[in-house]
Amino acid sequence: MIKKWVEYLKNNPKGYWFKRKLYGWGWVPAKRQGWIVLAVFIAVLIGNGIFLGSKSEPASADLALFFAVIAASVAILFSICWKKGERPCWQWGVPCEGANCDPRSFFIGRAIVIISIAALALAWLALEKLLF
Secondary structure (H helix, E strand, O other): OHHHHHHHHHOOOOOOOEEEOOEEOOEEEOOHHHHHHHHHHHHHHHHHHHHHHOOOOOOHHHHHHHHHHHHHHHHHHHHHHHHHEOOOOOEEOOOOOOOOOOOOHHHHHHHHHHHHHHHHHHHHHHHHHHHO
């Protein structure tokens, strides 16, 4: 299984930074640049958490900044993956030779983004009710 995954990542004639995930919808880093982008994303999220954790009594502006940084980081990561990676599609396992994506995968991807935004909005509303 791991051998097939490594072969899949190495089969990258177009030089994508991110390749499609083997299972599900999304991307995995395939080149050094993709790993650097992912490391910077994780560092920003950790720094953001440390910033908020350093506040003994975070103000609403601090919380707004915290969630804004998370939303912006995810949007930037998504756009980099979209521009520098294969078009994601829903797949389960190593794709067959010449296999194309399911056309519904575009809509699945959009639905994932919309659900993620809705979840962030609901989390924000719940946090506002708890704090204010």
